[in-house]
Amino acid sequence: MAELTLVEAINDAFHTELGRDESVLVMGEDVGRAGGVFRATAGLRDKFGADRCVDTPLAEAGILGAAVGLCMAGWRPVCEMQYDAFSYPCLDQLITHVGRYRWRTRGGMGFPLVVRMPYGGGVRAPELHDDSPEAYYAHTPGVKVAIPSTPADAKGLLAAAIRDPDPVIVLEPKLHYRTMRGEVPAGEHVVPLGEARLAREGDDATIVAYGSMVPVAERAAEALEGEASIEVLDIRTLKPLDEGALLASAGKTGRVVIVQEAPRTAGYGAELAAILAEKAMLDLRAPVIRVTGYDVPYPYWQIEDAYMPSVERVVAAVRKTLEF
Amino acid sequence: MATEPTTTPQTLTSELALQMYEQMRRIRSFEERVNDLYRSAKMPGLAHLYIGEEAVAVGVCSALHRDDYITSTHRGHGHCLAKGASIERMFCELLGKEAGYCHGKGGSMHIADHEHGNLGANAIVGGSTGIATGAAFSAKSRRTGQVAVCFFGEGALGQGVLYEVMNMASLWQLPVIYVCEQNFYNEYTHYSETTAGEVAARPAAFGIPEEEVDGQDVRAVFDAACRAVERARSGGGPAFLTCATYRFHGHHVGDIDRGYYRSKDEEEQWRRRDPVEILAAWLVDRGIADRSKLERVDENLAAEIAAAADAALEAPYPDPREVNEHVYA
Numbered sequence: 273m274a275e276l277t278l279v280e281a282i283n284d285a286f287h288t289e290l291g292r293d294e295s296v297l298v299m300g301e302d303v304g305r306a307g308g309v310f311r312a313t314a315g316l317r318d319k320f321g322a323d324r325c326v327d328t329p330l331a332e333a334g335i336l337g338a339a340v341g342l343c344m345a346g347w348r349p350v351c352e353m354q355y356d357a358f359s360y361p362c363l364d365q366l367i368t369h370v371g372r373y374r375w376r377t378r379g380g381m382g383f384p385l386v387v388r389m390p391y392g393g394g395v396r397a398p399e400l401h402d403d404s405p406e407a408y409y410a411h412t413p414g415v416k417v418a419i420p421s422t423p424a425d426a427k428g429l430l431a432a433a434i435r436d437p438d439p440v441i442v443l444e445p446k447l448h449y450r451t452m453r454g455e456v457p458a459g460e461h462v463v464p465l466g467e468a469r470l471a472r473e474g475d476d477a478t479i480v481a482y483g484s485m486v487p488v489a490e491r492a493a494e495a496l497e498g499e500a501s502i503e504v505l506d507i508r509t510l511k512p513l514d515e516g517a518l519l520a521s522a523g524k525t526g527r528v529v530i531v532q533e534a535p536r537t538a539g540y541g542a543e544l545a546a547i548l549a550e551k552a553m554l555d556l557r558a559p560v561i562r563v564t565g566y567d568v569p570y571p572y573w574q575i576e577d578a579y580m581p582s583v584e585r586v587v588a589a590v591r592k593t594l595e596f
Numbered sequence: 597m598a599t600e601p602t603t604t605p606q607t608l609t610s611e612l613a614l615q616m617y618e619q620m621r622r623i624r625s626f627e628e629r630v631n632d633l634y635r636s637a638k639m640p641g642l643a644h645l646y647i648g649e650e651a652v653a654v655g656v657c658s659a660l661h662r663d664d665y666i667t668s669t670h671r672g673h674g675h676c677l678a679k680g681a682s683i684e685r686m687f688c689e690l691l692g693k694e695a696g697y698c699h700g701k702g703g704s705m706h707i708a709d710h711e712h713g714n715l716g717a718n719a720i721v722g723g724s725t726g727i728a729t730g731a732a733f734s735a736k737s738r739r740t741g742q743v744a745v746c747f748f749g750e751g752a753l754g755q756g757v758l759y760e761v762m763n764m765a766s767l768w769q770l771p772v773i774y775v776c777e778q779n780f781y782n783e784y785t786h787y788s789e790t791t792a793g794e795v796a797a798r799p800a801a802f803g804i805p806e807e808e809v810d811g812q813d814v815r816a817v818f819d820a821a822c823r824a825v826e827r828a829r830s831g832g833g834p835a836f837l838t839c840a841t842y843r844f845h846g847h848h849v850g851d852i853d854r855g856y857y858r859s860k861d862e863e864e865q866w867r868r869r870d871p872v873e874i875l876a877a878w879l880v881d882r883g884i885a886d887r888s889k890l891e892r893v894d895e896n897l898a899a900e901i902a903a904a905a906d907a908a909l910e911a912p913y914p915d916p917r918e919v920n921e922h923v924y925a
Contacts, residue, residue: 323737328764329760329763329764329767331760331761331763331764333726333756333757333760334726334729334757334760334761334763334764336726337725337726337727337729337730337757337760337761338726338727338729338730338733338761338764339726339730340726340727340730341665341667341715341726341727341728341729341730341731341732341733341734341744342730342731342733342734343730344665344710344715344727344730344731345665345730345731345734345735345738346734347734349730364757365726365757368718368720368723369718369723369726369727371923373708373716374922374923374924374925375701375921375922375923376698376699376701376702376706376708377698377699377702377708377710377922378698378699378701378918378921378922379922379925380708380710381708381710381716382925413923414923414924416924436925437925438924438925
């Protein structure tokens with residue numbers, strides 16, 4: 273175990289996974305010589321060569337399009353999108369090719385590719401550098417989505433994504449790239465996709481969150497100490513979802529608050545709420561409440577705090593379910 | 597059986613010329629039957645006929661090895677057959693049958709045939725350009741000696757991703773050949789109304805050598821393709837071939853009244869430059885075959901097509917459970 277920042281843990285995963293499988297290659301803007309704008313790919317070019325850590329033009333559709341061809345030729349490409357919103361040009365390739373070929377060819381063509389990107393706000397960045405686009409990806413058939421919230425999971429989920437036979441989108445909370453440190457197992461470390469993490473045990477209400485909202489949920493739970501016992505479920509993989517863990521926690525506490533940084537309408541939280549409505553109705557003692565961003569473009573830095581779900585908003589929502 | 601190119605012939609032998617004739621004729625007859633099936637309501641979906649453009653697919657694919665890659669388009673039957681696909685499995689796919697190349701789940705516009713290096717047709721114009729370029733990246737990186745051919749129509753010149761990957765291909769000197777099938781119409785609009793500047797200026801901007809070819813003359817296409825393939829295989833990087841050609845039918849099988857976008861007179865002029873007839877005349881002129889020999893080829897193909905279509909019509913549809921399967925590994 274070593275104590276690493278979240279972005280160091282990602283870098284550690286890359287060194288391990290490129291070292292164990294020579295069909296893994298990394299491609300993206302500034303990933304090679306520069307080591308990535310957040311240094312997630314630092315040292316890879318020197319260690320594994322420019323053919324396995326490829327500096328590309330600023331061309332997100334071309335990057336993912338080429339990655340599809342690389343998969344067909346037997347590679348496991350990992351594409352870096354420099355920022356969340358820079359990934360939108362590559363959505364085209366993801367929707368039109370990646371999610372479809374396997375189904376259409378009955379598994380004859382597989383796509384063991386990863387698209388990873390820093391996502392989310394809180395870093396005082398300009399617009400189009402702080403989006404939470406997980407719902408676009410989760411809505412695309414044939415694609416898996418993972419979002420770590422700790423350094424250990426950032427390493428383990430990326431390793432799982434790289435080894436997975438299917439395309440996996442990994443969104444990394446850029447807010448915590450350097451602000452969060454944690455124990456990270458050395459060497460090979462894989463966190464299976466589709467398994468939630470119980471971040472905190474409690475009896476009276478559950479806060480369900482992922483990525484950068486997990487620490488917000490944990491702080492809300494702490495703020496409610498003495499008043500109520502709060503469980504925090506970090507779902508980690510949006511697709512496939514660990515439905516069992518979600519329903520088990522809802523069954524235990526009977527009260528659920530879902531926290532999502534992305535805009536509200538048709539966000540991933542709505543999917544979680546729908547599952548609870550379909551399968552946990554008789555366990556629930558209060559309506560499910562969502563605490564989300566608003567249906568607006570992500571705001572500029574001086575007003576972004578008014579957008580971001582806060583500990584206070586989460587605490588208020590939990591109290592509402594407790595008082596129902 | 598479909599012919600399967602196994603080597604790169606540097607010169608056009610009589611045998612190869614006859615094979616090309618047969619292959620072009622096969623594509624023509626296949627599609628004539630497709631047209632009949634569609635018009636008699638036996639084939640739901642959509643089909644975009646390649647009739648009139650056969651020399652491009654056959655000329656280019658005759659310069660390729662079996663393990664070389666191609667990517668195809670919505671107008672892709674010709675590319676698939678020229679790269680070695682079986683007509684029966686093609687019919688099956690177009691008819692949505694389980695025995696088709698995509699188990700009846702892809703249809704006319706999504707035939708992928710990995711065995712023959714065909715990485716897939718695509719309904720999105722320009723949709724396959726990234727795939728071909730990525731496959732070429734792999735070939736170069738692993739030094740396999742393969743090349744990738746990316747077929748697209750001039751309509752794809754409007755798509756940005758084409759330029760993203762042409763930039764990469766030239767930058768990294770990838771063994772990819774971009775084959776622009778210039779049939780002059782972006783669906784229902786003449787390309788001059790959609791395309792600024794010159795076609796040739798596009799590859800030139802990336803430093804990619806371009807060659808303009810008479811796309812109705814399979815020998816000319818073959819020669820140009822051999823030059824591009826040879827250069828790509830030996831590390832010389834990408835090439836861009838512009839093949840002037842014409843779709844004798846409409847944008848798709850249902851596009852019958854075309855007077856509002858192109859004249860009968862223009863269609864008539866192009867039909868006089870039928871690629872199958874141009875090669876037939878050359879074969880006869882050179883004494884490689886006489887008309888009766890070519891007629892025998894045609895008759896054999898007619899029987900082959902009829903048998904394949906009948907078998908496909910009788911073949912079973914996929915199980916409805918297929919809807920839910922194979923999305924994930």
